[in-house]
Structures are given as C-alpha cells and as structure tokens.
Amino acid sequence: MYIRKNNKITFVEAINESIHLEMIRNKKLITFGLGINDPKRIFGSTKGLVEKFGHQRVFDVPTSENALTGIGLGLSLGGNPVLMTHQRADFFLLAFDQLINSISKWNYMFDGNSGIVNITIRLIVGRGWGQGPTHSQNLQSIFSHFPGLRVVIPTTPYDVKGLLSSSLRDPNPVIFLEHRWLYNSEGYVPKKNYLVNLEKSKVLRNGKDITVISTSYMTPELKNIYKKLEDKHIDFEHIDLISCKPLDKKTIINSVKKTGRIIVLDTGFESNSISSEIISLVNEFCFKNLKHKPVRVNVPDIPEPTSYGLTKFYYNDSNDILEKISSIFLKKTNKLKKNFLTHHDVPGSWFKGPF
Amino acid sequence: MVISTGLSLNQKIKIFETCSLIRHVELEISRRYDMGKMRCPVHLSIGQEGVPAALSLLLNKKDYAVSTHRAHAHYIAKGGNIKRMIAEIYGKSTGCSGGKGGSMHLVDKKKGFMGSSSIVGNSIPLGVGLGLSLKLKKSKNLSIIFLGDAAVETGAFFESVNFSILKKLPVVFICENNLYSVYTPLKDRQPKNRKIYKMVSGLGIKSYFFDGSKPFSFFKKLEKILQKTRKKSEPCFIEFSTYRHLEHCGPLNDDYLKYRPKKELEKWLKKDPYISMKSTLEKNIKIKNSIKNIEKKNIRTVNTSFLFAEKSNFPTKRSLKKNVYKKK
Numbered sequence: 001m002y003i004r005k006n007n008k009i010t011f012v013e014a015i016n017e018s019i020h021l022e023m024i025r026n027k028k029l030i031t032f033g034l035g036i037n038d039p040k041r042i043f044g045s046t047k048g049l050v051e052k053f054g055h056q057r058v059f060d061v062p063t064s065e066n067a068l069t070g071i072g073l074g075l076s077l078g079g080n081p082v083l084m085t086h087q088r089a090d091f092f093l094l095a096f097d098q099l100i101n102s103i104s105k106w107n108y109m110f111d112g113n114s115g116i117v118n119i120t121i122r123l124i125v126g127r128g129w130g131q132g133p134t135h136s137q138n139l140q141s142i143f144s145h146f147p148g149l150r151v152v153i154p155t156t157p158y159d160v161k162g163l164l165s166s167s168l169r170d171p172n173p174v175i176f177l178e179h180r181w182l183y184n185s186e187g188y189v190p191k192k193n194y195l196v197n198l199e200k201s202k203v204l205r206n207g208k209d210i211t212v213i214s215t216s217y218m219t220p221e222l223k224n225i226y227k228k229l230e231d232k233h234i235d236f237e238h239i240d241l242i243s244c245k246p247l248d249k250k251t252i253i254n255s256v257k258k259t260g261r262i263i264v265l266d267t268g269f270e271s272n273s274i275s276s277e278i279i280s281l282v283n284e285f286c287f288k289n290l291k292h293k294p295v296r297v298n299v300p301d302i303p304e305p306t307s308y309g310l311t312k313f314y315y316n317d318s319n320d321i322l323e324k325i326s327s328i329f330l331k332k333t334n335k336l337k338k339n340f341l342t343h344h345d346v347p348g349s350w351f352k353g354p355f
Numbered sequence: 356m357v358i359s360t361g362l363s364l365n366q367k368i369k370i371f372e373t374c375s376l377i378r379h380v381e382l383e384i385s386r387r388y389d390m391g392k393m394r395c396p397v398h399l400s401i402g403q404e405g406v407p408a409a410l411s412l413l414l415n416k417k418d419y420a421v422s423t424h425r426a427h428a429h430y431i432a433k434g435g436n437i438k439r440m441i442a443e444i445y446g447k448s449t450g451c452s453g454g455k456g457g458s459m460h461l462v463d464k465k466k467g468f469m470g471s472s473s474i475v476g477n478s479i480p481l482g483v484g485l486g487l488s489l490k491l492k493k494s495k496n497l498s499i500i501f502l503g504d505a506a507v508e509t510g511a512f513f514e515s516v517n518f519s520i521l522k523k524l525p526v527v528f529i530c531e532n533n534l535y536s537v538y539t540p541l542k543d544r545q546p547k548n549r550k551i552y553k554m555v556s557g558l559g560i561k562s563y564f565f566d567g568s569k570p571f572s573f574f575k576k577l578e579k580i581l582q583k584t585r586k587k588s589e590p591c592f593i594e595f596s597t598y599r600h601l602e603h604c605g606p607l608n609d610d611y612l613k614y615r616p617k618k619e620l621e622k623w624l625k626k627d628p629y630i631s632m633k634s635t636l637e638k639n640i641k642i643k644n645s646i647k648n649i650e651k652k653n654i655r656t657v658n659t660s661f662l663f664a665e666k667s668n669f670p671t672k673r674s675l676k677k678n679v680y681k682k683k
Contacts, residue, residue, distance in 0.1 A: 067480040067514030074484015111453025
C-alpha cells in the first residue's frame with residue numbers, strides 16, 4: 001500500500017496496488033513478462049510482487065512473445081488467470097498468432113466449452129525522447145478490430161487501478177494499454193480494492209455545444225485547456241473513451257444527439273483508427289443531429305520519426321486541440337504559454353528517457 | 356520370428372480397439388463426405404492411427420491433450436465423445452463446439468481434450484501452458500501436445516520447447532512425421548538427412564524416435580517414457596514416423612497427382628497399422644471372434660454417431676451472437 005499525499009498516488013503506483021490486491025485475493029493468479037523481476041521492475045509497476053508472492057506466481061520469461069501468449073492461454077484454461085506485461089506494445093506484435101487466431105476467439109470457436117480465457121495483457125505505449133518508429137505505436141485500433149477482445153485505455157490513477165482489477169477478474173481477454181507519459185500523473189485513489197466497468201466510457205464534463213472524445217494521452221491534453229475553452233464560452237462535453245472494444249455506443253450517441261458536434265482526439269494513426277470508427281458510428285446514428293462535420297485528430301499516417309527536430313511536427317498537443325475545437329466555432333485561439341514545458345518530447349521534467 | 360514386446364494380449368486388443376474405432380470413423384467420413392452434409396475441411400487420420408491408439412491406453416482423463424488440424428484420431432484416443440465430434444463436423448448444435456469450430460476445432464474438456472487448432476504450431480504453447488498449470492497444482496498428470504513435422508519449423512515450437520525445459524514441465528511433445536506439409540515434402544522444408552528428434556534433442560530435451568505404424572513394438576517403451584515424465588516432471592519429445600493414406604485435406608485419394616514417390620507410398624501402405632495389427636491378432640484363433648466383435652461394436656458406434664449428427668438440429672440464429680464474450 002502506497003502512502004498517500006492528499007489521498008493521491010501516481011498512475012504507476014495505482015497499477016502496482018491493483019496487482020498486489022488481486023494477487024492476494026486470487027491465489028491462482030499468475031503474472032509474468034520480460035523484465036518484471038528485473039531491478040527496474042517495469043518502471044516500478046511490478047515492484048514488490050516477487051518478494052511477496054514468490055517465483056512460482058511472479059516470473060521473468062524468455063524473449064518468446066508468441067509462445068508466452070499461448071502459454072498464458074494454457075494456464076488460464078488450466079485454471080490460472082494470467083497477467084502478462086510487455087514494456088512496449090510494439091514487441092507484442094510478435095504474438096498476433098496466439099492473440100488473434102486463438103485467444104480472441106477461443107470462447108466463440110469452442111462455444112464456451114473449453115474453459116475460461118481470463119487473460120490480461122498489459123502493453124506500455126511509448127512516446128517522445130526518440131522512441132521512434134518501433135517503440136511508440138498506439139495500436140488500439142488493430143486490437144479493436146477483433147471480436148472477443150476487450151481493449152481498454154485508462155488515463156487516471158483511479159481508473160487504472162479499478163480497470164486492472166476488473167480485467168483480472170473478467171472471463172475474457174483484455175488488452176490493457178498504458179501510456180508511458182501517464183505513469184507519473186497523480187490522482188485520488190482509494191486504498192481498498194474496487195472495480196471500474198470495462199465497457200463504459202466516462203463523461204468527465206457535461207456540456208451542450210460539442211462532444212469531445214479523448215483517448216489515452218489526449219485526455220490530459222484536453223484537461224489542460226478546460227479553462228481556455230470555458231473562457232471562450234464553449235460548453236463542451238468531455239468523454240474519456242476508456243473502452244475501445246467494445247465501444248460504449250450508448251454514451252457516445254446520447255452525447256452527440258445532445259450536442260450536435262463531435263471531435264475525436266486519438267493517439268493512433270489516422271486511417272482505420274478508433275476515431276474513424278467513432279465518427280462512422282456518429283454518422284450512422286446521429287446524422288440528423290449534426291450541426292457541423294465530425295472532426296478527428298490523430299497522428300498522421302506516418303511512422304513516428306526519432307529526431308527531436310521532427311517529432312515537434314508529429315504529435316498533437318493541447319494547443320492543437322484548442323485550435324481545432326475553436327475553429328469549429330469560428331473562434332480565434334490564444335495559444336497556451338508553454339512555460340510548463342521546456343521540450344515538446346517529454347511529458348514533464350521527470351521524464352528523461354531512456355524509455 | 357516372433358519378437359517379444361512384453362505386451363499382454365489384452366493390451367494389444369485394446370490398442371487395436373482404438374485403432375479400429377478411429378479407422379471406422381474416418382472411413383465413414385470419407386464415404387459420406389460427397390453427400391455434402393459435412394461442409395467443412397476434414398483432415399483424415401487414416402494411416403496415422405497407430406500412435407493415438409497406443410497413447411489411448413497410457414493417458415487418463417485428467418491428462419491434458421491439445422492437437423492440430425488433423426485432430427480426429429487424437430480426440431477419439433483421448434476418449435472424446437464421438438457423437439459430438441461427428442455432429443461438430445456436420446455443423447450441428449449438438450457438436451462439441453456448438454457447430455462453431457468444425458473438424459479442426461474439437462474439444463472435450465471432461466476428457467482433458469482442451470482443443471485443437473488449424474494454424475500449424477498454434478496449439479503447442481497452449482499445451483505448454485496447461486503443463487505449467489499442472490505443475491503449479493503439483494499434479495502428476497501430463498500435457499500431451501500433438502504436432503506434425505511442419506510444426507517443428509515454426510518459431511512457436513522452439514519457444515515452447517525452450518520454456519518447457521526451463522520450467523521442467525510435465526509436457527510430452529508427440530511429433531507425427533508424415534513427411535508432408537500439405538503437398539510440400541520434407542526435402543523442400545528441412546535440410547537433407549536431418550533427423551527431427553536429433554535436432555530437437557540439441558535443445559536439451561530428452562528425445563526419442565519410433566516407427567509409428569508399429570504400436571505393438573513401441574508401446575512398452577512409450578509407457579516407460581511417459582511414466583518417467585510423470586514422475587520427474589520433465590518434458591520429452593517423441594518423433595513417430597507415420598503416413599497419411601488419403602489427401603491432405605478431404606475424403607479422397609490424391610495420388611494421381613504423383614507428388615509422393617510410388618515406392619514410398621507402397622512401403623507405407625504395406626505398413627498400415629490397422630491392417631497389420633488386425634492380421635497379427637486374427638492369427639490367434641482364440642481371439643478371432645472377439646476381434647470381430649470389436650469391429651462390429653465400433654461400426655455400431657460410428658453408425659449411431661452419424662445418425663445422431665444427422666438428426667441433430669443446426670444451431671439457431673440466436674447462437675450466432677452467443678459466446679463472442681463470456682458472461683460473468
């Protein structure tokens with residue numbers, strides 16, 4: 001249990017707390033991943049686990065992403081729920097045979113007759129400090145293509161703890177995406193164990209002028225400009241998407257029916273993205289309610305370059321969002337002062353890489 | 356010359372019984388396939404029954420098994436419900452996978468048959484994970500992984516063997532080498548003169564080789580290997596040479612395509628495990644009748660299974676959406 005300052009702990013502490021509590025609660029829960037017992041403990045997220053629960057339940061593994069994923073399936077069918085961790089989501093692409101051809105459809109393919117697929121796969125998404133083309137990919141849309149998977153992206157310490165606990169108890173496979181830049185963010189987190197609904201998007205602010213749906217790191221980027229938008233008298237409704245699969249269609253549709261405008265802030269490549277899917281949904285179900293064309297904000301269909309000189313043109317930040325939303329209302333923007341950030345490629349002074 | 360195999364007559368009869376059951380199931384699928392009611396790919400095990408038949412005596416229902424696209428024989432050997440298997444191939448609601456998996460996705464959890472998968476190499480890690488769950492329970496049961504000669508060419512195979520050695524798992528890799536991956540022969544896939552079991556032993560796993568068409572001669576050795584694996588909880592790899600008589604996928608013979616050398620084909624057809632075991636046993640006049648009865652009983656089982664499948668209903672429309680996600 002982490003010591004709270006004003007009831008707050010960080011995102012990574014909340015992850016760690018959930019794993020501890022769930023491993024106490026369910027003695028059959030097994031966790032493994034490359035580096036989970038190494039000196040750095042996956043940026044601290046697996047701290048203290050092996051000491052408390054032993055090497056049988058908490059173990060480091062060979063660099064065999066594909067087989068290990070199938071081994072996770074076998075463990076789960078044998079009665080041991082599994083939590084796997086990958087320091088970078090990109091490496092998990094090696095496991096697509098196991099994930100797509102087996103895990104995602106196991107329950108369907110055998111009509112529920114082959115045991116329970118209780119598997120959670122933590123994937124950490126990198127950004128900045130030259131993470132480059134193969135250490136920074138936001139892959140939520142490809143995971144979300146496949147029936148049978150759950151895909152969630154928590155953005156606050158409170159949600160990450162509750163969603164992880166829910167995932168570890170859910171009888172379905174969960175892709176659990178953690179943005180590296182959120183790791184040091186602080187927030188209110190109860191000490192006890194609690195659950196957060198894996199299928200619900202969260203309305204963080206009610207408004208009547210426009211629905212703003214954010215995913216992953218776009219959520220704090222939007223929170224940065226609440227005041228700016230309010231000053232412009234834009235009464236926005238903010239939805240943190242959280243669940244990419246299945247989509248919480250009801251929350252999205254109800255909101256857009258009310259506001260008549262939508263902008264989706266996504267961290268993935270533009271084409272065939274979660275934002276494309278949401279906008280498609282809105283066109284199907286809210287077409288008559290729309291007062292403005294739907295807008296999406298993504299990174300471009302370009303791999304992330306490594307150079308400091310190039311990444312500044314690549315990502316969208318609070319200023320870009322402010323500009324996009326303002327233009328929908330034909331309002332001019334006064335950019336945020338960037339005095340809180342010295343460099344565009346880090347979330348704050350705490351992050352000095354290397355990854 | 357009579358070679359003593361240390362096998363009791365009763366054991367021989369039992370091995371033959373399973374072999375005959377598999378053969379008759381597969382023959383009936385082959386016969387009826389053209390009627391167009393089994394509307395899914397089938398990979399028949401005719402010719403390859405020897406290994407699963409022998410294993411059927413050595414495994415219990417708490418042992419796990421996973422298999423491949425060619426899974427019928429393994430499912431049957433593990434005691435899987437035959438009615439539900441045929442119904443599955445018919446796509447009926449009474450199928451072992453509710454009609455959603457077909458011939459390549461069989462399951463009978465009660466009998467420890469945890470699933471089969473069509474993608475070559477795909478089910479290997481699954482079996483290793485099941486082995487780990489057994490080890491965590493301190494169980495004396497085994498996890499049997501059926502694979503073919505092509506699966507040893509996949510990365511998943513090497514990753515899985517490595518892990519099973521590392522963790523000392525009660526896992527048995529059963530490699531049925533039938534020389535072909537669809538139509539592609541071993542010589543186009545692996546270096547000349549490679550012995551698969553020798554290559555695998557280089558990873559640090561106990562490896563063995565037997566002629567899979569002769570269960571009476573390898574049975575006792577196999578029994579010992581499995582006993583040791585149970586006792587010591589360490590993995591092993593066993594390569595069996597074998598041969599499929601029919602086409603890779605489908606009910607027919609495709610040797611008019613001439614992709615298999617005539618000599619090779621003749622050699623293996625002569626070694627047919629079903630025919631050889633049957634003729635060996637029938638030489639014993641005392642049991643000739645019981646062999647006949649076993650055959651009759653098996654044919655009855657096959658017929659009632661097909662009748663069951665024919666009479667069963669297709670899944671309803673409601674079932675289409677069911678089980679994409681498991682409800683809590």
